[in-house]
Amino acid sequence: MSCTVSMTVNGKTVSREVEERTLLVAFLREHLGLTGTHVGCDTSQCGACVVHVDGRSVKSCTTLAVQANGADVTTIEGLAASDGTLHPMQAAFREHHGLQCGFCTPGMVMSAVDLVRENPSPTEADIREGLEGNICRCTGYHNIVKAVKAGAEAMAGARATPVAAE
């Protein structure tokens, strides 16, 4: 059985006819060609598939596409500015070498952005606990933690700048 699913993905309205059982991650990868979101496990453990649905981080491997019907979805492809400028969290991951093979990275960055949204100045312990749902096999987390801390500071700076200019 198929159904029509419509949502906004990275600012663009999309609509596709899909099987009802289609997962959000399959919708993004197979139907929209947005292959930045990855599948690393089948048990909602690894977090490689994290995207934002209406601003909150969600594991897209455990969400049906129909559940996101009408939602505003952001994937890793939609995080940077339209001119290509990296989001402060992306830039921090690069600066602090918070990625190696890159496979867990999209989910890790999307989780980190949501973590900082909830807690704008996280401690190391907050970051480690907050990323508990994302597995990285390469980095040993050391540089991811540094990157998220720096990314949080940069995001706070970005928010503060217009105020300071007034």
Next chain:
Amino acid sequence: MANPNGIGASVRRREDQRFLTGRGNYTDDFKRLNMTHAVHVRSPYAHARILGIDFTDAAAMPGVVAVLTGADMEADKVGSLPCGWQIHSKDGSPMKEPPHYPLARDRVRYVGDAVAVVIAETREQARDAAEMVVVDYEELPAVGSSTRAVAGGAPLVHDDAPDNVCYDWHLGDKAATDAAFANAAHVAKIDLVNQRLVPNAMEPRAAMGEYEQSNGEYTLTTTSQNPHVTRLLMGAFVLGIPEHKLRVVAPDVGGGFGSKIFHYGEEAVVTWAARKVGRPVKWTADRSESFLTDAHGRDHVSHAELAMDADGNFLALRVSTLANLGAYLSTFAPSIPTYLYATLLAGQYKTPAIYAEVKAVFTNTAPVDAYRGAGRPEACYLIERIVDVAAGVVGMDKTEIRRRNFVPKEAMPYQTPVALQYDTGDFAKNLDIALPLVDYPGFQQRRAESKARGKLRGIGFATYIEACGIAPSNVAGALGARAGLYECAEVRFHPTGSVTVFTGAHSHGQGHETTFAQIVAERFGIPIENVEIVHGDTNKIPFGMGTYGSRSLAVGGSALVKAMDKVERKAKKIAAHMLEAAETDIEVKEGRFTVAGTDKSLGIGDIALQAYVPHNFPLDELEPGLDEQAFYDPKNFTYPNGCHVCELEIDPDTGVTTIVSFAAVDDFGNVINPLIVEGQVHGGLVQGIGQALYENCVYDEESGQLVTGSYMDYCMPRADDVPSFTVRYHEDQPCTHNPLGVKGCGEAGTIGAAAAVINAVVDALSDYGITHMDMPATPEKVWRVIRDATPAMAAE
């Protein structure tokens, strides 16, 4: 440093832009016109006879294109997956090498063994149909562990491997070792298990096969660390496709850690099936399949004895190891518990006599092969555990007994009694750097403070040395390797002075696109932006051996230097012609060619242009162009070494272990990019800590069922399980036999960490009379040890 992006600079990685923006190209990201999807039907039994396969219903399911079995492969004369290393037993007989077909033919030998493949329009349709394939199995008794495999009367995994033994091998001087034990004042003994692990690269394995009917060319896109090796093995031995008609591409690969070195059956299946169905075929493992079918690591059961004199000097080491190879021989499996394990049993110590016996057996479990460190973590763990036990036997401080037995720097190059010759290393220096980092003198006070809070504090040391950069080809060949172990590089200057480098090394997280470019930028004095690194495509690069055993820089980097040498030699001749000077008068520095004592000079860009527009060029003497290729075959292994120190606290009420601090001091020789090197160490440490505290691949001994088949059951270290690290390295002891002086850093963290952690756990539990605990030291296991020991303590 002249070049801001040259050797020694922490250049930010160039590959990050695509990974951070979702533009990486991993195998499962590829789509082709008319592409189909493959799903394998896998055995639910560890050991069974296949009586029949009925896929009538499956073939009729929506979207199904084909259902293929081992019989179809047999009819097409598809061969067995070859093994790349042959070991001979003590008695000179070759190892048992049973066939390993991509799709099983008459018997399945482990849970997950593939028996059929369903190809359909979509992955979901293929999965639905795979569930409809009916396989009639006659279940057979299974062997779920190495100890069960060698127990009398155990079922046979292969009929032609009596007692389930693949080989019974040894290394070292037995007589000298026995003599040393006869005269020993003290003997330390230990029995230990180095448990089976699942490598768990975050990207599951995937493969896509394509066949072009018009010219008979096949393309395999696959998650591989070494595409040329896959092309050779699959083309020549399995499918019979000549190499010029087979292209293997390993695009962005999401981690490997050894598990993607090997040629797997699914690669052959999709390539073969692409021709059968006349359409591209893609297969991507789900995580459950990865757990079942990726080659696993470790799985040793060992007994070791260390003989000492009255002063704690090591006299001899005797080791007996039972190694589990799983159901079939994976590509390099036989070499791991032999030449990558027993040869490392000297460690950093001048133990004069060593004798090791290794019995490798078949079981009804997934194949076991190289996993990060591959034999060397097993060796390090055994040595460093028994050294701690030895310290207790002779009543010495754990750092002092190590220091007393270190091979001194002055003894380099040092010939060990187990075949290796270490070129450089200053082991005392590693320890000297490490001790202040962890405030060793203050440890007893910290321990007392912990005790006052009801906690148990321990400190653990591990020193390691590894043999990397495998290997001189002729040596490896003499030891049973069926491949060469060189590396290739091509340095292609373009007319306008930019450079493309083709390397046989493969990056799957290591950052070669950055480090290799740094080396080129430094050598020729050009901006790093003008250098592109190409890897992972057999149609683009010369024959390369790929990345494993921390060899990329030591071997691949050396090949790169050789190719740059050739470029520079030719450029010098061109410069001499252009500058109307004798070649001997040309001085070369960072890509600038100057007539000695004059201000006449040319940059490499000027020369490159002339090489391709040869209007003022020595055409009688030289060919146009500036494009050179080199192969480098190492003269020796490289020997990274270091000292790891772990301090931790155990909560006796819960058994939970918390690492308080972890310091790693390493000697990797010269370092190209410190940021990347430190990242490699961090990641390696967590894989070692994972083994020590969390990870354990468990099979049911009798049924051969995988008990830990998902992330719900197999405990992966997560961000909140591990600490931040103190990482130091020194560059005092560069490798003496490769042009960059580099040793390799990819596996070091994993090799040292597990021993350091368990030594610390045992230290923390020393008040309970504990001298050893097998990994992983889970809360339950630690809690039980404390509970069982407490009455004894109370009675004292």
